[in-house]
Amino acid sequence: MKKGNITIYDIAKEANVSPATVSRVLTGNAKVRPQTMRKIMDVIEKYNFKPNSLARSLLHKQSKTIGFILPDISHPFFSTLFQKSEAYAMELGYTVFLGNTMNNSENESKYLQSLVEKQVDGIIYIGGRINDTDTDKEYAEEIKKVMERIPIVFVNGRMTGVDAHVVRADEESGIDKLVELLINLNHLKIGFLGGLDGISSTDVxxxxxxxxxxxxxxxxxKDWVIGTGFNIESGEEVxxxxxxxNERPTALLCANDLVAIGVIKVLTKFGLKVPEEVSVVGFDDIYLAKHFPPGITTVSQxxxxxxxxxxxxxxDLINEKEAEKEIVVPTSLILRDSCKLLSDS
Incomplete structure (x- = not known):
């Protein structure tokens, strides 16, 4: 056999095993007897057969499944994005597995391994370790090892040293639109509330x-730039x-809509009317933003x-097609009733 033309069938024939057994050895998807594995590996090494060739071979079958890893399914941003992604994946003939890590890195690692074992065709990664400002090298290596086997797409995040495809919302432009809106409403004293340092979405x-x-x-x-988290309770706290x-801003830009809801709750509790006395804007345009009084002006992702x-x-990556390395999705300003023109008086 010529080294350049080796197929999985050639390997199987020389090792006197089935092509399916060779496939299992190369993908690690099932147990093979040690002596059989050694026999197959000897032939593979003899002809310098590349495991990656298997993924393109006739025996390679897609599972038509996609894995999702996200930190908190109870958070409206993640649940809404997952729901929209899942619906489109199913339109394309894929079913999905969800790994809800509960903001736990150990769980992230478990789900990564589990999704590989389930032979998903690819993984959508949202939040968690890809949102850490300082990438943990061990986590990066773990992701890279998985990416050697299946493609991963990061949403709204990245990792230093990991050459992943990224799809992200244009959060920078969204914040700029909110600041411009508040200034056009005569607000010059503007605070930024919510988020956590060390999380890339907050940093951005x-x-x-x-x-x-x-x-x-x-x-x-600087006294008006305060963050303790991303939920309603952290909004109440800030x-x-x-x-x-002693001195307060006339307008508050919140890291997300949940923080904005917490802020509005506390301001209202202490007798400050929104938007008559304080304007408040959020970010994400979660379902609640429309319905929480007075209706939160926000940015849709x-x-x-x-x-x-x-x-x-x-x-595209699953089907070995070219894909842009980074795609930026535009954000949209959603005007509601939580901010108001500040009178000159």
Whole structure:
């Protein structure tokens, strides 16, 4: 046999086993007797047969399944994005497995391994370790090993040293639109509330806020930039801290809609009317933003487009087609009733 033309059938014939057994050895998808494995590996090494060739061989069959890994399915951003992505994946003939890690890195590792064992064709990765500002090298190596076997697409995140395909919403532009809106409503004293340092989504939004303010010649009061998390309770916490200050902003830009809801709850509780006395804007355009009084002005991450784009990229990679390394999905300003023109008086 010529080395350049070796097929899985040639390997099987010389090793006196079935092509399916060779497939199992190369993918590690099932147990093979040690002596049989050794016999197959001897032939593979003899002809320098590349395991990657198997993935393109006639025996390679797609499972038509896609894995999702995300940190918190109870969070409306993740659940909505998952739902939109899942619907589109099913349109394309795929079913999905969901790994909800509960914000636990050990669970992330378990789900990564589990999805590989389930032979999914690819993985959509949202949040978790891909949102850490400082990438853990061990986590990066773990992801890279999985990517040697199946494609992974990151959504709204990245990892240093990991050459993954990325699909992300244009959060920078979204924050800029909110700052511009508030300034057009005569607000010059604007605070930024919510998020956590060390999380890339917070870093992106906070830095975009600072840049948008500076570009328009406005100063930033560090006392008005407070973050303890991403949920309603953290919104309540930062709003309470704000109320204890001698000088307060007239408008508050929140890292997401849940934080905005918590902020509005506390402001209302202490007699401050939104938007008559304080304007509040959010981010994400979750379902609750429309219905929580007075209706939260926010930025939509365009879940349909974000989810569909991520699935399209992953399916292209599964089918060995070229795909753009990074795709930025535009965000949209959603105007509701939580901010108001500030009178000159």
């Amino acid at each position: 939004k906070k830095n975009s806020f600072i840049n948008a303010m500076k570009t328009r010649g406005l100063s930033i009061n 709003a309470t801290q704000l109320l204890n200050l 365009n879940y349909d487009q974000l989810g569909q784009t991520a699935i399209k990229v992953l399916v």
